[in-house]
Amino acid sequence: MDRGSPIPPATASSNALAQNSDALVVAGNSRTDSPQELAARIDLQIGNVRPNRGPVKVAVFTSAQNFPNKESAAQTLEFDGVTSDIRTQLAISEECAIAAFQDIDGNGELTTNRFGIPVEPCGFSNNAVIKRGPPSFAAAAVKPVVAEQPTLVRINLP
Numbered sequence: 826m827d828r829g830s831p832i833p834p835a836t837a838s839s840n841a842l843a844q845n846s847d848a849l850v851v852a853g854n855s856r857t858d859s860p861q862e863l864a865a866r867i868d869l870q871i872g873n874v875r876p877n878r879g880p881v882k883v884a885v886f887t888s889a890q891n892f893p894n895k896e897s898a899a900q901t902l903e904f905d906g907v908t909s910d911i912r913t914q915l916a917i918s919e920e921c922a923i924a925a926f927q928d929i930d931g932n933g934e935l936t937t938n939r940f941g942i943p944v945e946p947c948g949f950s951n952n953a954v955i956k957r958g959p960p961s962f963a964a965a966a967v968k969p970v971v972a973e974q975p976t977l978v979r980i981n982l983p
Contacts, residue, residue, distance in 0.1 A: 865918040866975035867967065871904075871911040871925050873982040875946065879929040881906045881982075885915060886922045889962035893924045893949075914975055922965035923950040925980050946982035 874881055884898035891897035899921070904911050906927055926935045926947035936945050941958065950967045953960035969976040 864916060865969040865971045867915040867917055867921075867923075867969050868975040868977050869911075869913050869915055869923065870977070870979045871948075871982065872909070872979060873946065874906055874909050874911060874927060875929070875982075876909050877907055879906055879927050879931055879945075880904060881911055881925060881927050882933075883923060883925045885917065886924070886962065887917075887919050892922060892962040892965075893959050917969055918971075920966050920968045921950075922953075922962050922967065923978060923980065924948075924959075924965070925982065927982055948980040948982050950978045950980060952979070952981060 869883070871881060871883070881904045883902040883904070884893065884895050885900040885902075886892045886897060887899040888897065895901065900915065900917075902913070904913075924947070926943070926945055928934075929945050930936055935943055935947055937943050943955070947955070949955075949960055949965040951965050953965040967976065967978050
């Protein structure tokens with residue numbers, strides 16, 4: 826599986842983890858992941874990215890309040906979108922919902938038509954369905970668990 830790379834790494838929040846060989850990188854400091862250091866993590870996989878058509882923007886929300894307004898996001902990340910699949914790890918211990926879209930037109934926003942329907946590829950954790958607007962926080966919510974293996978969250982962009 827190809828992996829996307831953050832653009833630039835500084836755009837990822839301090840709680841974001843980028844997978845780098847066998848080490849996890851947290852805010853620029855690397856450490857090995859040992860059993861004594863187990864923490865809740867999400868292995869985020871975004872599929873069906875249109876390679877070289879624009880960056881993929883991700884927002885992580887820890888509250889239903891104002892979901893999915895990007896200004897309410899607890900974390901935001903951006904990936905270059907040069908591969909068809911993106912994979913990264915997030916250090917997050919609370920229930921959250923994740924939204925992602927590919928910014929094909931490069932305007933930095935999810936572009937919609939006159940009826941408010943997205944015209945750029947977008948998706949939510951749990952592959953929550955978009956019906957007459959975004960899904961509810963509850964429909965997209967994921968609760969990471971502390972375990973050796975991170976909680977898998979896959980978002981398929983249409």
